[in-house]
Amino acid sequence: MSGLTRRRFLVVSAAASGALLVGWRSASAQQRLPYLGAREEAQGLGPFIRIDKDGTVIIGARATEIGQGVKTSLPMLIAEELDADWNRVRVEQLPYGYIDTEQGPGDKYGDQGAGGSDNIPSAWKDLRQAGATARALLVQAAAEQWDLPPEQLRTEAGYVIAPDGRRLGYGELVGAAAALDPPKDPVPLKKPQQFRIVGRPTRTVDAREIVTGRTQYGIDAYLADALVAVMLRCPHLDGTVDKVDDSETRRVPGVRDVVVIAGPAPDAPIDGVLASGVAVLADDTWAALQGRDKLKVEWKPGPWSAESNAALAARANELLDQDQGAIAVRRDGDFAKAFRQAAIRLEARYEMPFLAHATMEPPAALVSIEQDKALLIGSLQSPGGASRVINALTGIPRKDIEIRLTRAGGGFGRRLKNDYVAEAVRIAQAAGKPIKLLWTREDDLQHDFYRPFGVHALRAGLDRKKKLVAWSHRCAATPRNYRDSGMKDRPLYAGCLEADDFPAGLVANLEKTFFPVASGMPRGWWRAPLHTFHAFAVQSFLDEIAVATKQDAVQLRLELLGPPRRIPYSGHGGPTFDTGRLAGVLTLAADKIGWQDKRRDGHGLGIACHFTFGGYAAHAFEVSVEGSELVIHRAVCAVDVGRVINPLGLEAQMIGGTIDGVSTALNLAITVKDGRVTQRNFPDYPLLRMAQAPRNVEVYIVDSTAEPSGAGEIGIPSAAPALANAVYAATTVRVRKLPLLPELKRLL
Amino acid sequence: MPETPPPVRRSKAIPVPPVAQSASEKTLPLRINGKTYYHEGDPDMPLLWYLRDVLRLTGTKYGCGIGYCGACTVLIDGKAQRACLTPVKALVDQDVTTIEGLAGAELHPLQQAWIEEDVAQCGYCQAGQILAAADLLRRNPRPSDEDIDKLPNLCRCGTYPRIRKAIQRAAQALAETKK
Numbered sequence: 071m072s073g074l075t076r077r078r079f080l081v082v083s084a085a086a087s088g089a090l091l092v093g094w095r096s097a098s099a100q101q102r103l104p105y106l107g108a109r110e111e112a113q114g115l116g117p118f119i120r121i122d123k124d125g126t127v128i129i130g131a132r133a134t135e136i137g138q139g140v141k142t143s144l145p146m147l148i149a150e151e152l153d154a155d156w157n158r159v160r161v162e163q164l165p166y167g168y169i170d171t172e173q174g175p176g177d178k179y180g181d182q183g184a185g186g187s188d189n190i191p192s193a194w195k196d197l198r199q200a201g202a203t204a205r206a207l208l209v210q211a212a213a214e215q216w217d218l219p220p221e222q223l224r225t226e227a228g229y230v231i232a233p234d235g236r237r238l239g240y241g242e243l244v245g246a247a248a249a250l251d252p253p254k255d256p257v258p259l260k261k262p263q264q265f266r267i268v269g270r271p272t273r274t275v276d277a278r279e280i281v282t283g284r285t286q287y288g289i290d291a292y293l294a295d296a297l298v299a300v301m302l303r304c305p306h307l308d309g310t311v312d313k314v315d316d317s318e319t320r321r322v323p324g325v326r327d328v329v330v331i332a333g334p335a336p337d338a339p340i341d342g343v344l345a346s347g348v349a350v351l352a353d354d355t356w357a358a359l360q361g362r363d364k365l366k367v368e369w370k371p372g373p374w375s376a377e378s379n380a381a382l383a384a385r386a387n388e389l390l391d392q393d394q395g396a397i398a399v400r401r402d403g404d405f406a407k408a409f410r411q412a413a414i415r416l417e418a419r420y421e422m423p424f425l426a427h428a429t430m431e432p433p434a435a436l437v438s439i440e441q442d443k444a445l446l447i448g449s450l451q452s453p454g455g456a457s458r459v460i461n462a463l464t465g466i467p468r469k470d471i472e473i474r475l476t477r478a479g480g481g482f483g484r485r486l487k488n489d490y491v492a493e494a495v496r497i498a499q500a501a502g503k504p505i506k507l508l509w510t511r512e513d514d515l516q517h518d519f520y521r522p523f524g525v526h527a528l529r530a531g532l533d534r535k536k537k538l539v540a541w542s543h544r545c546a547a548t549p550r551n552y553r554d555s556g557m558k559d560r561p562l563y564a565g566c567l568e569a570d571d572f573p574a575g576l577v578a579n580l581e582k583t584f585f586p587v588a589s590g591m592p593r594g595w596w597r598a599p600l601h602t603f604h605a606f607a608v609q610s611f612l613d614e615i616a617v618a619t620k621q622d623a624v625q626l627r628l629e630l631l632g633p634p635r636r637i638p639y640s641g642h643g644g645p646t647f648d649t650g651r652l653a654g655v656l657t658l659a660a661d662k663i664g665w666q667d668k669r670r671d672g673h674g675l676g677i678a679c680h681f682t683f684g685g686y687a688a689h690a691f692e693v694s695v696e697g698s699e700l701v702i703h704r705a706v707c708a709v710d711v712g713r714v715i716n717p718l719g720l721e722a723q724m725i726g727g728t729i730d731g732v733s734t735a736l737n738l739a740i741t742v743k744d745g746r747v748t749q750r751n752f753p754d755y756p757l758l759r760m761a762q763a764p765r766n767v768e769v770y771i772v773d774s775t776a777e778p779s780g781a782g783e784i785g786i787p788s789a790a791p792a793l794a795n796a797v798y799a800a801t802t803v804r805v806r807k808l809p810l811l812p813e814l815k816r817l818l
Numbered sequence: 819m820p821e822t823p824p825p826v827r828r829s830k831a832i833p834v835p836p837v838a839q840s841a842s843e844k845t846l847p848l849r850i851n852g853k854t855y856y857h858e859g860d861p862d863m864p865l866l867w868y869l870r871d872v873l874r875l876t877g878t879k880y881g882c883g884i885g886y887c888g889a890c891t892v893l894i895d896g897k898a899q900r901a902c903l904t905p906v907k908a909l910v911d912q913d914v915t916t917i918e919g920l921a922g923a924e925l926h927p928l929q930q931a932w933i934e935e936d937v938a939q940c941g942y943c944q945a946g947q948i949l950a951a952a953d954l955l956r957r958n959p960r961p962s963d964e965d966i967d968k969l970p971n972l973c974r975c976g977t978y979p980r981i982r983k984a985i986q987r988a989a990q991a992l993a994e995t996k997k
Binding site: 135136273276277282283284286287298324356358428430432477479507510516718722725731757758760766 | 864871872874876880881884928940941943945968970974976979982
């Protein structure tokens with residue numbers, strides 16, 4: 071994702087139809103192409119903005135849409151600066167835009183991936199300029215036509231307006247505007263009080279296509295001559311194919327071929343395919359699935375056949391008990407001494423399971439590999455990564471690899487990995503034909519890059535005034551940094567423990583240490599990655615401290631946060647963390663749930679807050695436990711992501727994040743036994759259904775003028791601890807192991 | 819969006835007007851969204867793969883293949899059924915409605931409500947959700963919260979609260995048109 075570091079220029083030109091086009095060129099390409107005069111090439115850019123003579127505005131959506139709403143919110147930023155009439159804007163998905171530059175690989179359109187809640191902050195910095203430039207040209211064109219200084223003109227909803235009220239529609243101006251020299255310097259952007267589109271609740275641009283079944287996801291792509299491929303992967307971690315009997319498979323009508331795909335060596339990076347297996351190619355999915363059922367494969371189990379969750383938990387606790395192999399992550403003051411001298415000492419351990427992503431649309435990829443070019447259509451989160459994978463496997467230059475982006479049926483980090491693209495390429499190469507690879511749900515749950523497993527040991531020392539003076543967070547986990555070339559220069563704890571996460575910087579004597587636990591389970595990024603388990607441990611433990619020392623759980627956090635100020639934050643979403651903004655969402659959630667009001671009838675309240683990726687959120691729940699059934703009476707989420715681009719989209723992300731957090735906390739775990747994943751399909755990995763989900767998630771949005779941050783991930787980390795804290799309040803049962811429901815039933 | 823080529827491949831289903839008769843005794847007539855198709859392939863093929871691979875009606879989604887998640891929900895004679903578990907041979911003399919066939923001249927009130935409540939996030943499960951809700955409203959035009967709770971379809975994005983609102987909005991709209 072190097073898009074932001076490279077200098078780019080806006081390109082303006084006219085299409086053959088006379089439409090105005092605004093796009094980008096990287097600095098080096100710019101030197102070869104003047105702004106104007108190379109219109110055919112410029113048309114090939116796939117511009118961000120196209121304005122037709124009838125006034126229709128077409129905006130290119132650059133980022134991959136996985137349900138986080140960027141296909142709506144990013145074009146809103148462009149439309150705002152363009153001063154377009156949103157009702158006359160049509161949004162079209164841009165393909166992946168690769169460009170060779172003198173400095174190396176470049177991004178034609180900037181960052182197109184989906185990860186780290188980055189799209190809004192990066193688009194806020196670069197995409198608005200595209201709209202502003204187009205608007206400046208339209209104003210200039212009108213100024214020349216009216217013979218008025220451009221400063222005297224204003225724009226509104228697709229019109230340039232003169233002081234005397236004369237109006238010219240953008241469509242009437244495109245011819246003249248396209249012939250103008252674009253401004254050499256960046257055009258001034260609007261002031262927030264001038265915003266007409268940013269901040270307005272805006273429905274998803276694909277809504278009509280979605281409800282009529284016309285949206286294309288990656289899995290919906292077909293090519294006339296492509297075979298369907300499904301693959302039987304080795305169920306043993308790092309196991310291999312020993313013997314294959316495909317005689318019955320080949321007798322299934324419609325089955326065309328069977329190919330063996332070798333997985334990575336047990337010590338090699340998992341940069342291509344994830345596992346060894348046998349692929350069945352057929353005319354259609356049904357034939358391929360039947361053929362796969364009839365395969366007889368003997369596997370070699372590989373080096374992890376003793377791995378189990380029980381053994382991993384035992385090993386993690388052993389490392390923590392013996393303080394063995396610790397990697398220092400952060401040290402402030404002298405924890406050991408302060409803890410020893412503390413008036414009150416508390417300690418607890420929290421265990422969190424592996425998780426699968428379980429996107430509703432399982433991995434799928436359609437690829438066509440020819441001598442000198444390639445085509446990929448798929449639901450992706452990292453199209454640049456997919457391009458690199460195809461290049462590495464085929465040698466086809468990246469500029470000759472076409473990647474069409476579709477809406478994706480969820481992402482949650484799963485599609486940051488392109489193993490399924492690599493599989494599709496390898497199978498297509500072996501078969502000598504275009505293929506469409508489809509993963510079944512069983513494939514998806516049994517072969518994923520799972521969220522790491524970990525045990526978090528927390529210790530706190532308080533002085534006589536019940537003030538926190540010592541804090542220790544020791545995490546023993548299967549490192550996220552595992553056989554991932556992209557992380558080879560990062561520490562082993564990266565993705566498991568964040569040096570500066572709350573309450574770092576707020577307790578004088580603080581230590582964070584990491585203990586790597588060996589495991590053969592592939593690991594990856596899972597929505598709001600380490601923050602989901604980090605927040606569960608820290609926010610549960612704060613609640614335990616509050617209970618043990620008879621302090622109010624909100625007040626304890628507010629005192630810890632102290633006066634509003636910015637403190638350094640080295641992790642993603644930094645460079646600072648604003649204690650006042652975290653206190654703000656915490657107080658807001660507390661107010662809205664009625665924190666001070668006494669609850670009766672076995673109802674309990676729980677609260678938690680977290681900062682990540684530039685955003686601040688707090689959750690509060692009111693629950694009761696009736697028999698062994700947990701009932702969520704109220705769910706409150708308070709959020710501060712800075713300036714809000716689309717309130718309707720932000721609310722959706724918070725509702726969804728909250729329910730994802732609740733669903734995952736209550737029921738979900740991937741377990742490993744004898745070196746194999748136990749779960750097979752949704753009955754073993756039971757996402758929340760309508761009946762179990764809170765009927766309403768009350769979302770309260772802080773009105774902020776801070777730089778906008780993304781919202782795809784901040785809605786989840788504080789949900790699980792707030793829920794567990796509420797369960798404690800209702801039952802006095804402290805759940806320290808997730809998933810919560812089976813543990814609660816065990817403890818009740 | 820890139821256009822996919824028309825279903826010319828191995829597709830043996832040729833849409834013909836409902837009045838036309840089948841040419842061969844081996845073919846299986848299937849009524850889908852008001853049109854009759856004649857299937858010549860495996861009669862055990864699940865409707866899901868027939869819709870997607872043969873007819874290229876891709877609005878019906880694969881989610882689990884075991885009838886659990888509801889992403890493949892279609893209406894068979896108005897009842898919500900799982901296309902992944904329904905072999906095409908079981909569909910003789912029944913009417914199948916997929917998401918592509920739900921709207922008439924105007925959108926179905928549920929589709930309209932889904933847009934107005936901005937339900938979809940990734941959107942993948944929503945066709946199944948809408949068709950499950952259509953069956954619910956057919957049986958129960960004014961469903962209570964408890965009735966809506968019985969909908970079994972999974973949504974990974976967590977759109978349930980807005981699905982609930984959209985069903986209530988559609989129920990209201992339907993009640994008003996009947997007055």
